[in-house]
Amino acid sequence: MQITAAGLSKRFHRDWIFRDLTHTFEPGTATAILGPNGSGKSTLLNTLSGQLLATEGTLTYTYQGQLVAVEEVPQLLAYCAPYLELIEELTLTELLQFHTRFKPLRAGLTNEGLIERMYLEKSRHKLVRDFSSGMKQRLKLGLALYAAAPLLLLDEPTTNLDRTGVEWYREHVRATALGRLVLISSNVAEEYDFCSTHLDVTSFGVKPTR
Numbered sequence: 001m002q003i004t005a006a007g008l009s010k011r012f013h014r015d016w017i018f019r020d021l022t023h024t025f026e027p028g029t030a031t032a033i034l035g036p037n038g039s040g041k042s043t044l045l046n047t048l049s050g051q052l053l054a055t056e057g058t059l060t061y062t063y064q065g066q067l068v069a070v071e072e073v074p075q076l077l078a079y080c081a082p083y084l085e086l087i088e089e090l091t092l093t094e095l096l097q098f099h100t101r102f103k104p105l106r107a108g109l110t111n112e113g114l115i116e117r118m119y120l121e122k123s124r125h126k127l128v129r130d131f132s133s134g135m136k137q138r139l140k141l142g143l144a145l146y147a148a149a150p151l152l153l154l155d156e157p158t159t160n161l162d163r164t165g166v167e168w169y170r171e172h173v174r175a176t177a178l179g180r181l182v183l184i185s186s187n188v189a190e191e192y193d194f195c196s197t198h199l200d201v202t203s204f205g206v207k208p209t210r
């Protein structure tokens with residue numbers, strides 16, 4: 001998946017959140033979107049993925065050499081963010097059965113295989129409502145990282161994770177980033193230190209890290 005932004009700007013009411021981003025997010029690359037609280041990282045992530053309408057500028061999406069209409073982007077993306085909710089009335093097994101019907105897992109991975117990768121075997125039949133906040137975050141991340149989607153969006157991915165959870169995230173994000181376009185909104189270096197590009201939402205100074 002490739003996203004090309006030209007003069008991209010977003011305003012809420014009278015406030016410009018970001019202005020004039022011109023940048024191509026290349027397939028197979030990972031970009032960290034950085035900036036202090038309230039600077040517009042989540043807004044940029046949601047605008048780039050077509051979930052929020054830009055105030056000015058254009059976005060062009062391509063996948064495997066074909067233009068993609070903005071309406072088709074949701075089918076191609078996997079998203080993990082603190083403000084996205086899980087269906088808490090389902091057990092883990094039920095939730096995976098439901099979720100993977102419209103967001104399939106990558107080839108060769110079964111629901112049971114994903115449960116094992118998330119180390120949630122003992123919670124197969126537990127209601128998601130009764131998961132700890134760290135278990136919920138691991139589940140949200142597992143669903144996004146292991147979805148068969150060429151665009152991966154992660155907003156504050158280690159929210160609620162303990163040390164073991166952070167290490168789990170670091171291992172699995174690297175294992176699943178290959179070949180995808182990955183965008184990570186973050187303030188925590190260990191969430192994005194593998195990213196090849198850093199994009200500061202307050203300045204749009206785009207700099208490669210290596």
Ligand SMILES: Nc1ncnc2c1ncn2[C@@H]1O[C@H](COP(=O)(O)OP(=O)(O)OP(=O)(O)O)[C@@H](O)[C@H]1O
Binds near residue numbers: 035
């Ligand atoms: N729907 C909305 N209507 C009006 N203002 C909004 C809306 N969504 C976000 N904002 C404002 O846009 C600004 C940027 O918010 P955003 O959530 O994108 O920042 P952020 O950098 O992701 O913050 P954080 O690091 O705290 O998650 C904030 O001032 C916020 O209040």
